[in-house]
Amino acid sequence: MKKFLKSLWILVGALAGVAAAWRLISRRQALPCPAWLGWLVENPLMESGAGRTLDKVDLHPGMRVLDYGSGPGRLTLPAAQRVGPGGEVTAFDMQPAMLSRVQERTSAAGIPNIRLLLGSAGSGSLEQDYYDRALLVTVLGEIPDRQEALDEIFAALKPGGLLSISELLPDPHFQPKATVRRLTTRAGFDELDCTGRPWSYTLLLRKPAAAA
C-alpha cells in the first residue's frame, strides 16, 4: 500500500510538472492541446460534464450554436442533438485532426446538423450577428490574443445571444475568473451567472440586446 501511494504521488507530481512546463512555454508560443491528446477531453468523465455545461445555456430547437475550439466535439455533438435538425452547430477549430474526429463521430452518430469550420481565432472566418449561443470550454488560455478572440465571438453572436465560458484545473492553460471577467467586460458582454468553484467554473455572459 505504501509503495502504491508513493508511486501515485510521483505520478501526480510528474503530471503537475508537465502542466507547469506546458503553461510556461505557452506564454511564449501558442501550444494548443494536440489532437493526439484529444482523449483528455473525449473520455467518460469529461463527456458527462458536457451535458451540465449545455444545461446552463438554455438551448432550444432551431438555434445556431458556435463551439469555439471544439476539439473532438465533446460539446458539439450533444449540442447538435439539442438544437435538432432545424438548428445548426458550428465546430470551429484550428486543428484539422480535431475536426476530422468531429466528422467521424458525427457520421457514426448520424447527426446531420454539424458544420465544420477550420480556422484560427481572430482570422475573421465567422459570420456576424449569426449565432444564438457560443461555447468556449477550456480553450481561452490556448489562444495567443484572447481579447481578439472574445471580440470576434461578440461580433458573431446575435444581440441578446449567450456565451458560456468554462475553465477547469488542472488544464495548463487555465484562466482565472478575474482575467476572464476583465476580457469579457472589455469585449462588451454582460455577466448573467457564475457557477462552480475558483478552480472549476462556468461564466454565462450575454451580448446586450441593444448591441449592433
Ligand SMILES: C[S@@+](CC[C@H](N)C(=O)[O-])C[C@H]1O[C@@H](n2cnc3c(N)ncnc32)[C@H](O)[C@@H]1O
Ligand atoms: C482543450 S481543447 C478543448 C476542446 C473542447 N472545447 C472541449 O472542452 O472538449 C482546446 C481546443 O481549442 C483549439 N484551439 C486552441 N487555440 C485555438 C485557436 N487559436 N483557434 C482555434 N482553435 C483553437 C485546439 O485546437 C483544441 O482543439
